[in-house]
Amino acid sequence: MDIAFICTEKLPSPAVKGGAIQMMIDGVTPFISSLYPLTIFSITDSSLPKREDDGLVKYIRFPRSTYIQDVSQEIGKHHFDIIHVFNRPKQVKLYKAASPNSRIVLSLHNEMFAEEKLTDEEALTCLNSTHAITTVSHFIKNTVLKRFPSAVKQLHVVYSGVDINQYPPIWSPIGKKIRKVCREKFDLVNKKVILFIGRLSKTKGPHKLIEAIPHIIDEHPDAVLVIVGGKWFSDNRPNNYVHFLYECASSLDDYVRFVKFIPPNKIPNIFLMGDVFVCSSQWNEPLARVHYEALAAGVPIITTDRGGNGEVIENEVNGLLIKDYKNPLEFARVINWILDQPQFGYHIANNGRKMIEERFQFSHVSERLLHVYEYVHKL
Template sequence: MKILMICTEKLPVPPVLGGAIQTYISGVLPHLRKQHDITVLGTDDPSLPNQETIDGIHYVRIPGKIFEIYREGVEKYVQSNQFDLIHIFNRPRLVIPVRNTAPEAKIVLSMHNDMFEPEKIDSEEAMKLLEEVSQIVTVSDYIGNVIKSLYPQAESKVRTIYSGVDIERFLPGNHSSMKHIRNDIRKANGLENKKVLLFAGRLSNNKGVDKLVRAIPELSKKFKDLALVIMGSKWFSLEETTDYIAYVRSLAKKLPIPVVATGFVAPSKIQNWFAAADLFVCTSQWQEPLARVHYEAMAAGLPIVTTARGGNPEVIHPRENGLVVERPEDPSCFAEHIGEILSNSSLMRKMGEKGRELAVSRYTWDRVASELLEVWEQSKTFVKKDVDEKMKAQIINELDNELGNDLENKLEDEKFEEKIKEKSREEKKKKSKEEKKNKFKKEKKKKYAEEMMLIFWEEMKEKSKEENNKKKYEKEMKKKSKKEKKKKNDEEMMGKYEDDAKKKSKEEKKKLKKEKKKYAEEMMIKYAEKMKGKSKEEKKKFNKEMKKKYVEEMKEKSKKEK
C-alpha cells in the first residue's frame, strides 16, 4: 500500500531534537518499509532538507511549530498526493481536515497522550472523527481507557500497542561494547565507585525531579557512596533556565553527594548515560501516558523506581524489574523504594537482568512494527457506517413499493436485507461519483482561473515592459535633444568667438605695423645723428649692433602683445 505517516508539528523526524513520537516512528520505519511504500510528513528543521528519500522512505517537511499553520500544510500536501492509508500520530484534530481532502483513504490514529480530553478537542468533532478512523492505536491501556470512558462507541476500535527500544544501542553497562564508555563517563564526572541514580526527562514540575532531589538527604544518611545524574532540559534541545530549574539547582547544591546535571543530551548519546548508571528513577507527578524512558532503562539493564501515574506501572513487574511509588508527591516514598533496592544487591542485580530480558522479548521495534502491520491490514476492510436516516427512509419507501405493504415482516427476510445493502451501495457509489464530479469541476475551475491569472499577469508584464521601453525612449530622446541644443549653442558661441578674434587680430596687426613704422623712423633719425663724422668701419659695426638690438626689442614687444 501507499502509506502516509503524519507526525506532530513540534519536532522533526528523524528525532534529531529528541521526542517520543519521533523516536517511535524512526524505530518502526526500517521494518515497515519492507512491505509498503511509505512517506513521512512532519515539521521542518534547519538541520534537515525539506524533502529527501532515505532507504526507500520519503520524508517531506513543512512549516510547523504552530498547529494551525501545520494543519494548512498537511491539507495542501494530502490534496495534491494520493494514499491508500494515512496514519496520523497524536493529533486527532487532523482527522477531519485529512478526510475532507482524502475521502477514499483509510485513516488510522495513534494516541500517545490524553488528546481526547474536553479541553483539547470539541466533543462534536471528536465523535465525528471517531466514525472516520478505522482503528485507534494507543501506547498504553491507560490512554485507551481514557478514550473509551469519554466515548464508549470507540471501544471496538481501540488497541494498545506498547512502544519499543533499540536493544542493540541501549545495552547494560557491563556489556563488552559499553564497559569503556561507562568507565570514561564515570571517571570524567567524579562518579567512580559510586551508586549512580539516574533521572532522564524534561525538567518540569509535572516530571517532578525535585522529589528525587529532596529524597537524597534521607538516603545519604544510610548510603555513603551515592551520586545523582539529572539528564534533560526544559524542552528537549531548549536550554532555557525556568523558575523550576533554578529551584532544582538550588536544592541540588545543598546535597552532600555529587550531582551531575547534563542538560540536553543528543538522542544519539543518551544510551551512554544509561550505561553509566546503576538505578533509574522516574518521578512523574502527572498522568503520564507511559514514558519511553522505562523501555530504555530496561534495555540498559537498570532496576526501575517509577510512579503510579497513568500508564507507567503497566511495564513494571513489582519486585521483578522495579518498584512503583504509590504516593509520588511524597519524597520519603522515593527514599523508601530506592533504599529497598540499594540495600539488597542481589535484588538489584536480578531486577536489572529481568528488565533486559523483558526488553529483548517484548519491547523490540520489530514487534511494534509487526503489530502496526496487522492494524494496517485490518484497516483495508473497514467500511464507514455512513448510511444516514434519510437514506434509510428513502430505501425503505422504494422497497415498500416493490415488495408490498407487509414491510415490517419482510425486514427479517435475507433477500430484503440484501436489497437494502445493494441500494445503499448504489447510493454510496452515486454519491461518490457526484463528489468526484464536483471535485473535478472545482479543480477544472481552479485550473482555468490559474491559467487566466497567468495570462493576465503575462499581459500585464508585457504592457509594463512596453511602457517602460516607451518611457526609456522618450528619456533618451529628451537627453539627445538637450545634447544637440547644447552642441548648437557651443558652435554658435565658437563661431562668434572666432569672428571676434579675427577682427581683433586684424586691428592689432594694423596697430603693430604703424608702431613699427614709427619706431623705424625714429631709429633712422637717431642713426643719422650718430653717423655724422664716423668712419666706414665704425658705421658698419654700429649698424650690426643696432640690428641686433632692434630684433630683440621686436621679440620682446611681440611677447607682450601675445
C-alpha cells in the same frame, strides 16, 4: 499499501531533537518501509533538508507556522492507502477531507480525548473519520473508552519499544566498557549513581528526588543524583521551575549534578552510568518511554505507579513501583533499599532486559502497527 505518517508540529523527524513520537517513528520506519512505500511528514529543521527520498522512505517537511495546511494540501496530491496521524485528533477531519479515500489511523500518545482538549463534537467527528485508533497504553485507551464506550472496536493498544542493538546491557562486555568511560567523563567513578532522565518539569517530579537526597546520603554517602534533561527536549534555557531545581540543590554540594539535554543517539550510553534509574513522575504518564530504555540497558528501575507506567513495570519482578509518589521519604526508602540489594537489583534488571528482548523491540512495535494497517486496509 502506500503509507503516510503525519508527525505533530512540535518536533522534527527524524528525532534530531528528541521526542517519544519521533523516536518511535525512527524505530519502526526501517521495518514498515521494507514492506510498503512510506512518506513521513514533519516540521522543518535547520539540520534537515525540506525533502528527502532514499528510495524507501520520503521525508517531506514544512514550516511549523503553516504545517497543518501544507500537509493537507500535499496529501491531496497523492493517494495514500493509510494515513497515520500522530497524536492530533483535531486534525483528522482536515486530513480526511483532503484524502477521502484513505484509511485514517490515529495514534494517541497522551490524553488527547480529555474534555479540556476536545469537545464532544470534535471527538465524535474524529471518531467518525477514523478507521482505527492506536494507544501507547491501556491507560490511554481507557481514557477514550470512559468518555466514548462506543469506540471500543476502533481502539488498539500498540506499546512502543527500543532498538536493543543501541542498548548493550550494563553487564555485557561493551556495556561495562561504555559505563566505565561515561562514569569517568562525568566524574562518577566509585559513586552510586541515581539517574533521572527526562524533561525538567514539575509533572516529571525531579524535585522529589532532590528532596530525597539528604535521606539517601545519610545511608549512602557515596550516592549522587544525576539529572539529565532540559526544560523542553533540546531547549536548555532555564525557566522558573529549572531555577527552582537549582535552588533546591544548592545546599547539597556535589550530591546533585545537572547534565543538560543529551541527543537521543547518546542516551543509551547515559543509562549505563546508573546504578538505579528513577522515573519520579507526578502526573498520570501515558507510559514514559524511558522505561523501555532503562529496561533495555539493564538498569534497575524505580517508577511511580501513575498512568500507564505499571503496565510494563511489575513490582519486584522487573522494577519497583512507588504508590506514595508525592512523598520524598518514600523515594529515599526505596532507593536506599535497592542500593543495599545489588544482587536483587541485577535480578529485576535482568528480567527487564529479557522482557524487552521478547516483547518490546521496534520489530514487535512494527508488527503490531502492521496488523492494524492490514486490518483497516481490508475494511
